[in-house]
Amino acid sequence: MLDPIVAFVQRVFSAIGRGIGLVVAWILWPFVTVANWYRGRSWIIKGPIGIGLLVLVIGYGYFIWNTQVWSGFDPEYVNAYNLAARKNDAGQPVKAAAGQTAPANTCQTSAIVDVTADLIDLNVNKNAWISSMLLYKLGFFGADWDNTPWLDNKASFQRGINQAVRRTTVELVDSLGRVRGTSGINNNLQAARGNMQFDEETWYFGWSPFGPKTPTPSFYRAAMRDLRAFNVSLAKCEATFDSRSDNFIEFLDRIANDIGNTSAIIRERSEFHNGGWFDMRADDRFWFAYGQLYGYYGVLSAAGADFDSVITQRGISQLWSETLKQLSAALRIQPVIISNGREDGWIMPTHLATMGFYILRVRSNLVEIRDVLAR
Incomplete structure (x- = not known):
């Protein structure tokens, strides 16, 4: 009685096995053909091809290593500054x-x-700047890495940090680093702002205009040196840092607007592209937002030390501490795979909506602090 059933199951599995074998053979056929062709060539042909393949393997190995190893990454990096011990405003x-x-x-x-x-320093010295690496620019067989599920998370994270850094350097030049109306723009801060505005994707050579170029990380390193030079001058009382409440209000307002823009991008992706684990751009949006909050967690923690008198005198210490706690809580969200599921779904999670929720909480607190200071 069972013999026909057993025979049928055997035929099914045999057919499946043959199908898998055909698929594997089809995938391997180009490689086997090329290998057979390569074995039949002389060393005059084999040598250059072999060297080229070796360079390609080493290059991709180096590229993959840099995209997967996040040196210096620490969501609680702010603790190393011991900001609570500072007793003077900047x-x-x-x-x-x-x-x-x-x-x-x-x-x-x-x-x-x-x-x-x-x-x-974290972005371009402790780590390679992924966005301007040649193999990142070439993409995956011509497709932008951001449109694939691989090797793009670190680049998005770095660009998120970079967004926070760019915004901060602008505010340092426009308001914090001078007494508006009575002093000129600080040269070091001006240079830092200019260098940070350089595009994020330049390699050593480019097509428009054609020729060799200074790569992106070199400009960012110059900005880092300019910022450190400003602090050296400030320590000698040769520069200005204006820690008035109106400057603080403007600084918080610009940051709130900046993360508000990111919140809008997160919301658009979450609402109209519910691909769950199959949304190839969800990870880019998530890690950009994460990097931006990572940067602002440090910047705002530092602002609490630079504007300590304003925070204490205006009675917003508790609200300020709560804002930093919310930033810290957002940085504890580190899913292995980013899913952009529906908010009412029950199979695929919605990491974008969760990140958007934390961004809005932080922004709401910043707006409230700004309003209290403006009264």
Whole structure:
């Protein structure tokens, strides 16, 4: 009675096996053909081809390594600055502790500038800048890596940090690094802003205009040096950091607008592209937003030290601490695979909506702090 059933199952599995074998043979056929052709050539042909393949393998190995290893990544990196121990607002003369003599002609450096410079260092020195690497620019068989599920998360994360750094350097030039109306723009900050505006994708050679170029990381490293030079001048009381409440209000307003724009991008992707684990652009949106919050977590923590008197005098210490806690909580979301499922779905999670929720919470707090300071 069971013999026909057993025979049928055997035929089914045999057919499946033959099908799999045909698919594997079809996939391997070009490689086998090329290998057979290669074996039949002389060393005059084999040598250059072999060297080319070796360079390609080493190049892709180096590229994959750099995209997968995130050196210096630490969601709680702010703790290393010990910002709570700072007793002076940025730009103010350093005060001595009880029983000690205050150092002459010494002003408090800016924690915002320190953190911003260190974020650049993380992006281009501790890690390779992925967006301008040649193999990243070439893509996956011509397709942009951002349109694939592979090797693009770190690039998006770095660009998110870069967005926060760019916004901060602009605000340092326009308001924080000078007394508006009575002082000129600081040359170091101006240079840093200019270097950070350079595009994110330039390699050593380009087509428009044609010829050799200075790659993107070199401009960002120059910006980092400019920021550190500003803090050296500030420590000597030769530069200005204006820690007034109106500057703080404007700074928070610009940051709130910046992450608000990212929230709109997250919302659009979440609402109209519910591909679950199969949405190839969801990871780009997620890791860009994550990198932006990663950068602003440090910048805003540093702002709390640079504007400590404003925060204390206006009674917003608790609200400020809550904002930083929400930023820290957002950085604890680190899914292995990003899913853009429906918000009412029950199989595929919706990581984009979750990240959007945290962004809106942070933005709401920043707006509230701004409104309190403006009263």
